[in-house]
Amino acid sequence: MIELTDVSKVYPGGVTALDHVSLRIPAGEIHGIVGRSGAGKSTLIRCLTGLDKATSGTVRIHGTDIGAATGSQLKKARRSIGMVFQHVNLLDSRTAAQNIAHPLEISGVPRQRRRERVAELLQLVGLTDRADNHPAQLSGGQKQRVGIARALAAEPQVLLCDEPTSALDAATTRQILGLIRQLREKLGITVIIITHEMSVVREICDAVSLLEDGRVARSGNLLEVISDSSSSLSRELISLPPTTHLAPGEQLIDVLLTPGGEVTHIGELVNLLQSQGLPAEVAAGSIETIQDHQVGRLHLKPQDPYSAQRTVETLTSAGVQAELLTAEDIAAEEAAQHAEDPAEVTS
Amino acid sequence: MTATLVAGDTWLNNPVVENQLPDAILETLYMTAATGFFTALFGLPLGILLHNLGPKGLTPVPALYRALSLVVDFGRAVPFIVLMLWIIPFTRLVVGTAIGWEAAVVPLTVGAIPFFARLVENSLRDVAWGKVEAVRMMGASDLHVTVNVLVREGLPGIVGGFTITLVTLISYTAMAGAVGGGGLGQLAINYGYHRYQGDVMLICVLLLVLIVTVVQYTGNFIARRLDHRESSAAGRRRFIPVPVQQVFPIHLPSRGTPS
Numbered sequence: 148m149i150e151l152t153d154v155s156k157v158y159p160g161g162v163t164a165l166d167h168v169s170l171r172i173p174a175g176e177i178h179g180i181v182g183r184s185g186a187g188k189s190t191l192i193r194c195l196t197g198l199d200k201a202t203s204g205t206v207r208i209h210g211t212d213i214g215a216a217t218g219s220q221l222k223k224a225r226r227s228i229g230m231v232f233q234h235v236n237l238l239d240s241r242t243a244a245q246n247i248a249h250p251l252e253i254s255g256v257p258r259q260r261r262r263e264r265v266a267e268l269l270q271l272v273g274l275t276d277r278a279d280n281h282p283a284q285l286s287g288g289q290k291q292r293v294g295i296a297r298a299l300a301a302e303p304q305v306l307l308c309d310e311p312t313s314a315l316d317a318a319t320t321r322q323i324l325g326l327i328r329q330l331r332e333k334l335g336i337t338v339i340i341i342t343h344e345m346s347v348v349r350e351i352c353d354a355v356s357l358l359e360d361g362r363v364a365r366s367g368n369l370l371e372v373i374s375d376s377s378s379s380l381s382r383e384l385i386s387l388p389p390t391t392h393l394a395p396g397e398q399l400i401d402v403l404l405t406p407g408g409e410v411t412h413i414g415e416l417v418n419l420l421q422s423q424g425l426p427a428e429v430a431a432g433s434i435e436t437i438q439d440h441q442v443g444r445l446h447l448k449p450q451d452p453y454s455a456q457r458t459v460e461t462l463t464s465a466g467v468q469a470e471l472l473t474a475e476d477i478a479a480e481e482a483a484q485h486a487e488d489p490a491e492v493t494s
Numbered sequence: 495m496t497a498t499l500v501a502g503d504t505w506l507n508n509p510v511v512e513n514q515l516p517d518a519i520l521e522t523l524y525m526t527a528a529t530g531f532f533t534a535l536f537g538l539p540l541g542i543l544l545h546n547l548g549p550k551g552l553t554p555v556p557a558l559y560r561a562l563s564l565v566v567d568f569g570r571a572v573p574f575i576v577l578m579l580w581i582i583p584f585t586r587l588v589v590g591t592a593i594g595w596e597a598a599v600v601p602l603t604v605g606a607i608p609f610f611a612r613l614v615e616n617s618l619r620d621v622a623w624g625k626v627e628a629v630r631m632m633g634a635s636d637l638h639v640t641v642n643v644l645v646r647e648g649l650p651g652i653v654g655g656f657t658i659t660l661v662t663l664i665s666y667t668a669m670a671g672a673v674g675g676g677g678l679g680q681l682a683i684n685y686g687y688h689r690y691q692g693d694v695m696l697i698c699v700l701l702l703v704l705i706v707t708v709v710q711y712t713g714n715f716i717a718r719r720l721d722h723r724e725s726s727a728a729g730r731r732r733f734i735p736v737p738v739q740q741v742f743p744i745h746l747p748s749r750g751t752p753s
């Protein structure tokens with residue numbers, strides 16, 4: 148279990164990078180941390196690893212107070228954390244196998260045992276035939292697999308991933324995320340993934356925390372967070388393509404389909420509306436499968452203000468979150484998202 | 495002048511070539527090897543220290559770094575020929591004499607250490623910081639990170655720097671020859687220059703160029719073999735011929751009388 152209690156970090160010069168952050172991440176969970184560039188994500192990771200000290204508050208990983216640990220204690224604590232980096236950071240002078248063996252050398256594991264463990268890990272990440280290749284001879288995805296094997300070498304209880312897929316293409320990203328999920332299942336490790344890609348969170352995380360200006364703006368189980376249609380994080384996780392050409396005064400109905408309600412599938416929604424004699428013209432829609440549940444967000448285009456009102460009432464009484472939006476609401480929302488875009492790309 | 499410069503029947507039949515050239519070659523090689531050895535021995539740790547105390551090092555100590563930098567830059571700024579004369583008392587203290595190739599090794603080493611140390615520092619600085627953090631995260635000590643990450647990953651650059659240092663050193667052994675340091679430089683000055691024996695001069699020049707070329711090639715080869723980076727400069731770098739001025743960097747103001 149990872150526990151941050153009231154953690155603040157003020158850099159010399161007065162920048163408050165973390166502002167009273169409290170988080171509890173139970174063992175075995177895959178926890179995503181998202182936020183714009185400058186929100187404090189890297190600082191959070193640095194405090195978790197002890198590369199940086201929190202100004203106040205405590206960081207505990209499986210009972211060890213990272214902030215208070217020094218010297219050999221800190222080194223020992225670090226060995227219980229495996230770290231995966233965006234730029235992998237393998238040593239170019241070592242082969243894949245030697246890179247994976249490196250943490251074992253540092254903890255003084257005997258040569259024979261080291262060799263067995265490396266073989267095991269290479270198999271775990273599916274790179275047995277690449278053992279003697281140098282990083283320069285591996286693809287981006289293969290390098291990250293070696294990076295993950297290296298992070299796991301010393302049998303850590305926690306895997307910290309800092310933008311692990313941001314330098315990879317979509318297909319490779321899926322493979323790497325699949326690997327991480329599989330590792331959690333096999334080894335029961337706790338995983339923290341820092342990312343700016345919502346698709347990563349949707350695909351793999353059990354829970355997610357949104358950092359904003361050094362504060363935890365939202366934190367919780369992924370389905371819960373998504374099901375709260377009022378949160379901006381929900382809108383980002385299940386995002387819709389921009390709606391074009393909405394005349395002033397025209398309206399849209401924003402619908403969030405979540406498991407738990409009476410209506411959990413698009414088909415049921417359409418049936419429900421048709422049984423009431425209401426049209427169901429979908430202007431935009433996005434459906435994702437999250438933790439084996441279907442979650443969707445739709446923009447329905449009503450024919451007139453009266454049917455709009457009735458549609459919202461019908462859906463609400465069936466336990467579906469539905470809200471009437473005007474052209475102005477949508478323009479404002481899109482403007483807000485665009486303002487965030489440039490920052491997202493550079494993080 | 496023309497008589498001995500193109501000494502017809504004696505051209506290359508010169509007894510100097512037979513009697514003194516082998517020793518001169520050996521002296522130049524010994525001088526270079528010994529200086530290279532001591533330069534690596536002292537320069538590498540100094541370069542590592544400079545890097546680690548510096549702003550991008552493992553344990554930055556700004557004040558100490560500035561002080562050390564000052565000393566190193568001072569050592570690099572003093573012209574070699576002046577340094578050589580200036581530290582004669584120190585040379586006597588170390589090897590007991592100020593003449594001969596053994597004596598030349600002392601000022602050569604003193605001059606080369608700061609030069610090489612800076613090159614080492616630059617190579618270490620080029621090692622990506624992410625690698626340092628990754629290995630620190632494994633619970634490694636600073637010593638381990640220095641040896642296994644900084645030096646090992648910076649090795650192609652360090653070898654390249656050492657090659658440059660050796661090439662420069664060979665030219666300096668020639669200069670040391672001008673003031674009694676022995677070797678091919680002294681032969682060139684005593685016979686080729688003072689006694690107008692053009693054949694001796696030519697042979698010395700060619701031999702020095704040959705030695706420099708071999709060193710350069712070997713250095714490049716080793717650096718390439720050590721280099722596993724994806725698209726590294728060392729991997730692509732071709733041999734760049736060394737200009738003769740670099741082998742003979744001295745420009746004497748006027749020709750002395752033949753002795």
Ligand SMILES: Nc1ncnc2c1ncn2[C@@H]1O[C@H](COP(=O)(O)OP(=O)(O)O)[C@@H](O)[C@H]1O
Nearest residue numbers: 158162164183184185186187188189190191494
């Ligand atoms: N070493 C540092 N010194 C001073 N300010 C820093 C330092 N590192 C980060 N910051 C500041 O702390 C804030 C959070 O940064 P960071 O943790 O890097 O955010 P993120 O990783 O989410 O982009 C930013 O305002 C950044 O400028």
